[in-house]
Amino acid sequence: MKILMTGITGLVGAAFVTSLLKQHPDYKIVSLCRGFGNESGKDRAEKTIRIQCAFDGIPEAADEILSRVEIIEGTLQALPEEEMLAKGPYDTFFHCAADVNLGKDPQGKTYATNFGGTQAALALAKRANIPTFHYVSTAYVAGLSKGRVMEDSMPAPGFNNSYEKSKFDSEKLVRESGFPFTIYRPSIIVGRRSDGIIRKPLAFYRILEFFAMLKRNHCAKAGIAPNGPFEKKMRLQAGITDKIYFVPIDYVQDAIVKLFPFPTENKTYHITGESPVTTRWIEEAVVDVLQAKGLEVCDEVKDPTKEEKLVQRMISDLMPYFASEITFDSSNVREKLGDDFLDWKLDINFLKKMITMYYKKEFPELL
Numbered sequence: 598m599k600i601l602m603t604g605i606t607g608l609v610g611a612a613f614v615t616s617l618l619k620q621h622p623d624y625k626i627v628s629l630c631r632g633f634g635n636e637s638g639k640d641r642a643e644k645t646i647r648i649q650c651a652f653d654g655i656p657e658a659a660d661e662i663l664s665r666v667e668i669i670e671g672t673l674q675a676l677p678e679e680e681m682l683a684k685g686p687y688d689t690f691f692h693c694a695a696d697v698n699l700g701k702d703p704q705g706k707t708y709a710t711n712f713g714g715t716q717a718a719l720a721l722a723k724r725a726n727i728p729t730f731h732y733v734s735t736a737y738v739a740g741l742s743k744g745r746v747m748e749d750s751m752p753a754p755g756f757n758n759s760y761e762k763s764k765f766d767s768e769k770l771v772r773e774s775g776f777p778f779t780i781y782r783p784s785i786i787v788g789r790r791s792d793g794i795i796r797k798p799l800a801f802y803r804i805l806e807f808f809a810m811l812k813r814n815h816c817a818k819a820g821i822a823p824n825g826p827f828e829k830k831m832r833l834q835a836g837i838t839d840k841i842y843f844v845p846i847d848y849v850q851d852a853i854v855k856l857f858p859f860p861t862e863n864k865t866y867h868i869t870g871e872s873p874v875t876t877r878w879i880e881e882a883v884v885d886v887l888q889a890k891g892l893e894v895c896d897e898v899k900d901p902t903k904e905e906k907l908v909q910r911m912i913s914d915l916m917p918y919f920a921s922e923i924t925f926d927s928s929n930v931r932e933k934l935g936d937d938f939l940d941w942k943l944d945i946n947f948l949k950k951m952i953t954m955y956y957k958k959e960f961p962e963l964l
Contacts, residue, residue, distance in 0.1 A: 598621070598623065598625070598629065598688045598689070599624075599625045599626075599685075599686070600624065600625070600626045600689055601627050601629075601671060601684075601687040601706050601722075601727065601840075602614075602626055602629075602690070602691040602692070602693060603628065603629050603679065603691075603692050603693055603694035604694035604695065604733070605628040605629075605630055605641055605646075605693075606641050607693060608786060608797045609693055609733055609783065609786070609853070610694070610733075611649040611796070612649060612653075612846060612850040613691070613850065613854060613857075614626060614646060614649070614662070615646060615650050616653065616851070616854045617657075617854050617857065618662045618665055618666070618867065619653075619655060619658055621858075622852065624665065626665065626666050626667070627666075627667045627684045628642065628666065628667070628669070629669050629671055629673065629677075630669070631670065631671060631682070635840045638668050638669075638670045639668040639670070642666065643663055643668075645658045646659060646662060646663055646666065647663075648660065649796060650694060651956070652796045658940065667684065668682070669681055673713070673718060674714070674717070675805075676717055678724070679713070679834065681721065681725070685725050685726075685727075686727075687725060688728070689727060689728065689729045689731060689861075690727045691733075692714075692718045692733065693714065694714055695709055695711050695714070695797060697760065698760055699725075699757075699758050699760055699914045699915060699918075700733050700758065700914040701759075701914070702758070702759035702760070703772070705759070706818065707759045707760050708759045708762065710857075711763035711767055712767050712770070714767075715732070715767035718730075718943075719770060719774050722776065723776075727776075727929075728776075728777070729776060729778065729779075730771060730774065730776040730777070731780075731781070731857065731861070732771045732778060732899065733780075733783070733853075734764045734767065734782050735760075735761070735782055735784075736923075736925050736961070737757070737761050737784070737786040738768055738782065738919070739753055739952045740753030740754065740755055740757060740761050740762075741753065741757065742754065742923055742928070743895060743922045744922070744924065745923075745926050746923055746926060747926045747928070748782070748864070748865045748866055748927070748929045749864065750777065751765065751769070751772075753765055755800065755862040757917040758914060758917075762800075768780060768865075770773055772863070777861035777863060778861055778863055779857070779859075779861050779863075779864055779866070780864070780865040780962055781853050781856070781866050781868050782865060782866065782868055782869070782925075783849050783869070784842035784843070784844045784868070784870075784925065784960070785801055785841070785842055785843050785918060786799065786843075786845075786846050787801060787843045787844065787845060787846070788845060788951040788954060789845050789847035789949075790845045790848065790930075791847070792950065793950040793951030793953070794950075794954045794958075795846055795955070796846070800915065800918075801843070801915070803912060803915065804912055804915060805883070805952060806959070807908070807911060807961055808958040809887070809959070811829070811908075812889060812963060815827055823963050824963055824964055825888065826889075827887075827888065827889060828889075828890040829889070829891045829892070830891040830893060830902070831893070831905065832894075832898045833892070833894050833900040833905075833908060833909070833912075833964065834894075834896070834897060834909055834916070835876065835895075835919045835920055836876070836921075837876045837877070837896055837920075838875065838876055838922060839873060840922055840924060841873050841874050841876065841879065841918065841919055841921065842869045842870070842873045842921075842923075842925055843873070843874050843948075844868060844870050845943075848868070848870055848941070849868050849940075852867065852868045852930065852934070852938070855933075855934055855938075856930075856933060856934070861931060864929055865929065866929050866930050866933075867925045869925040870941065870943075871925075871927055872941060872943045874943050874948060876919055876920075877894075880893065880894045882945055882949045883952060885949055886956065886964075887948055887953045887956075887963065889894040896899050927939060940955065
């Protein structure tokens with residue numbers, strides 16, 4: 598099988614490539630990849646795949662995997678179409694590239710990148726006569742929905758941000774394109790189940806980063822050791838919920854790679870698991886790992902201090918995901934991969950392990 602893809606250097610894209618090619622020695626990938634700074638797209642992709650192989654515990658497989666990966670320099674906004682067409686024919690398209698910006702999008706860059714990129718990918722697939730299309734979306738195309746959201750539905754009554762709308766509209770493009778398709782919807786990706794480590798921290802890790810910097814600065818001003826306990830009243834306004842869908846990166850990797858070879862039947866899969874965590878677990882885990890007395894999540898912060906207002910502004914774009922009342926149904930995943938595949942649970946001990954491993958790597962002076 599020969600696959601044309603985008604997003605090879607991303608968190609999901611790299612994990613997909615290393616696992617898929619390891620498991621299927623007859624598969625080959627041609628990927629679009631842009632250069633950055635003084636680094637070419639080919640160099641970026643090779644470095645990322647080697648790092649991913651090491652992360653997966655198979656560093657010795659990197660050379661063989663890379664021998665079946667071909668990189669074409671370019672972007673979805675400026676496609677080198679003729680070069681990409683010349684590398685065909687292709688058996689399928691795997692579109693994974695996206696701008697994961699959950700904040701404001703005043704110039705429309707996030708929307709244009711994601712929606713326009715999907716338009717370009719579908720147009721290229723049509724011109725190249727690629728028979729099927731795989732698209733990595735997000736579970737949060739559900740937007741402002743509440744209650745159970747089914748995998749093949751598009752129920753959003755509205756959106757929290759431009760990113761969600763761009764992915765929702767992109768899904769509509771894929772569904773209406775005429776291509777037989779498969780859509781994958783991951784939720785909030787965190788560290789792997791075994792040790793909590795993640796290769797490329799995104800989204801939730803911004804909150805961890807912020808609290809680490811808060812502790813470091815507080816301890817420096819107070820003249821106390823940064824790896825000891827500290828006390829600071831800091832209230833964070835967010836909903837209190839038991840439906841925060843953290844999903845370990847190894848589960849995302851396993852699920853997509855196992856679902857990918859199935860025939861494309863116009864199905865959508867929630868890559869979310871069925872083990873959401875709670876607001877209170879996250880609060881307790883952060884407080885415990887950082888030894889941070891006084892940090893508290895509240896439904897409402899009355900008379901916020903200047904510092905609390907600043908905190909709220911800095912991470913306000915993430916707050917809707919910590920107040921969600923969505924339950925993601927996984928019936929399609931269960932039907933294809935079986936009950937055992939969903940038989941895993943996240944708990945507060947996992948959260949503590951995940952947070953500890955992040956701080957050990959990024960802020961070791963705090964532990």
